[in-house]
Amino acid sequence: MNKIHIKMIISLPILLLSLIMVSCTKQADYFGTYWGVHPPIQDTECSPPDIFIEIDKDHISLGLRQYAYKKMEEDADRIVFQYTEDHNGEPVTQNIGYYKEKDALVILSEDGNSDIVLIRHERYMEKKVKEYVPVELKADLSTLTEKEQEMLPHLFKAAQIIDDIYWMQAFGNKEELLAGAETDATAKYMLINYGPWDRLNANKPFLPGYGPKPKGANFYPSDMTMEEFKNFEAEEKSSLYTLLQRDETGNLVTIPYHQVYKEETEAAASHIRLAAELAEEPGLKKYLELRAEALLTDEYLESDMAWMDMKDNTVDFVVGPIETYEDGLLGYKAAHESFLLLKDKEWSNKLNRFAPLLPVLQNKLPVEEKYKQEVPGSDSDLGVYNAIYCSGDCNAGSKTIAINLPNDERVHAEKGSRKLQLKNLMRYKFEKILVPISKELIAEDQRQHIKFEAFFENTMFHEVAHGIGIRHTINDRGTVRKALKEQYSALEEGKADVLGLFMVTQLADMGELGDKDLMDNYVTFMAGIFRSVRFGVASSHGKANMIRFYYFQETEAFTRDESTGTYRVDFEKMKEAMNSLAQKILIIQGNGDYDAAKALVEEKGFIRNELQADLDRLKELNIPVDLVFEQGPDVAGLTE
Ligand SMILES: [Zn+2]
DSSP: HHHHHHHHHHHHHHHHHHHHHHHHHHTTTTTTEEEEOOOOOOTTOOOOOOOEEOOOOOOEETEEEEEEEEEEEEEEEEEEEEEEEEEEEEEEEEEEEETTTTTEEEEEEESSSSSEEEHHHHHHHHHHHHTEEEEEEOGGGSSSOOOHHHHHHHHHHHHHHHHHHHHHHHTTTTHHHHHHHHSSSHHHHHHHHHHETTTTTTTESSSSSSOOOOTTTTTTTTTHHHHHHOOOOOGGOTTTTTTEETTTTEEEEEEEEETTHHHHHHHHHHHHHHHHHHHHHHHHHHHHHHHHHHHHHTOOHHHHHHHHHHOOOEEEEEEEEEEEETOTTTTTOOOOEEEEEEEEEEHHHHTTTTTGGHHHHHHTSSGGGGGSSSOOOOOEEEEEEEEEEEEEEEGGSSSSSSSEEEOOHHHHHHOOEEEEHHHHHHHHHIIIHHHHHHHHBBBBGGGGGGGEEEEEEHHHHHHHHHHHSSSSSSOOOOBBBHHGGGGHHHHHHHHHHHHHHHHHHHHHHHHHHHTOOOHHHHHHHHHHHHHHTOOOOSSSHHHHHHHHHHHHHTTTSEEEEEETTTEEEOOHHHHHHHHHHHHHHHHHHHTHHHHHHHHHHHSSSSSHHHHHHHHHHHTTTOOOOOOEEEOOOOTOOOOO
């Protein structure tokens, strides 16, 4: 961190002077920062730590440890350095080679069998950035009225402010972090991840000098223990909309979001109000007014209700503290995000005929009666949208292609929920990622089943599936969310995935999906798991994917062909596995069985070596892992 502070206060003349001085003292070719991965640790499934080495004219630094080094030998190919570590009072010498042509460092092992290669950190960053394929968020704005077009700039501004708030929640000081970026690629990667931790790599730091990401992000003091949280007597401590901080005496206090982020919240609210003034559709106008108010009070219920009532709008602006995934400590705190969306009315109407079928599907769930007593709101709706801006939580790391909102159970009970399918993002993911993955990992004769319609349905019914099942435990343990604590998200995502496929199957059997081959959905679902597990298991979705992957593998819903390294779906067994996994999850949720949830996640929620090797093949082929949005008023097609 020191480095960053120094950089910030250096003035231009001093900077120039120091540049001249640097160019006078000769920079050796090998100076710089290097990155590598510790080889897999035998007999554990833990992901091995990343290694950062910085080398300058006097020192070799490994993390916080710094050693003076000596140059031992140099020939045409390499230079060997030596330093001495202290292992519990015992001096241990370590050799490091710099390989000139490869421009790489190698931690040399004694027997030469376990050398660790480190590449230049800037090259690592360039590689990581390339894992995200850039796509433009745009839409045909000519279908909007003049007033709707005038609203957009205000909403873009509000969205950008929401992004600033999310930075504070996920990390802290954005500007300070970016100022420390050595290269453009590093800065880009910081922006993609909203911090120095890699969201697609188990939240490990991708920069030297940072420890692991605090589980509770910036929502709690980083030194707070669970014990301390338990003993802290404050009603608002588990609220979605408060931060926990320490007062001057070091005691925990809760502070509501609208106070912590007062300035930002007020600015965002005023932009949303300006947009509301321009709104012609009464439902949208009312929603935007109430939402602006909600940001200022942290009372979201009324605006959530208004959002559900709004039916005829073309522009939609989903905004506020919404999902709780960023709080990996307790899963209580909601992170800010916004989606600026344009509704595709034709497609939305087509999908809406499924909403009234929800109670029928709830009835068909593969569990005992007592687990399916709740009545899903039958007036919840499905909408298809094109996204023109995503900020905050939904723009961090892997990108959301469908959402199910609001999260408030009270709204669900009264009005159901809305499932938003983000069609332009879905198509990008299908074309740029899923199709290339299938060509590598799906059995050749099953590849014909990889179809966008199936991908669209699977994703859509994942969201629909969040709306059925069980929200309140059947044994007085309160809501499932509260009972399962930090395991809730992984279980709920797992439920939605498997019940999504269950619903497609049921609807097809009921003849609701027309002439369809369910095999398209099953094979595309399988390929979808590969696409998702590449995100790693840091997220709830990642853990849910791994649970399903191993469950399906153990039940032979799919098999792996050793000779081709491809996977094949068994239709009947997949159907069975889908039903039994759905049952397992619904029972854990209904019982509010925290221990069972935790056991399931711990047993299956990680990537094993065989699968990792298959995923590595995708990496070698440079198949992007996710999307990064090129977005803003001009990209969207808005002209002054
Ligand atoms: Zn979900």
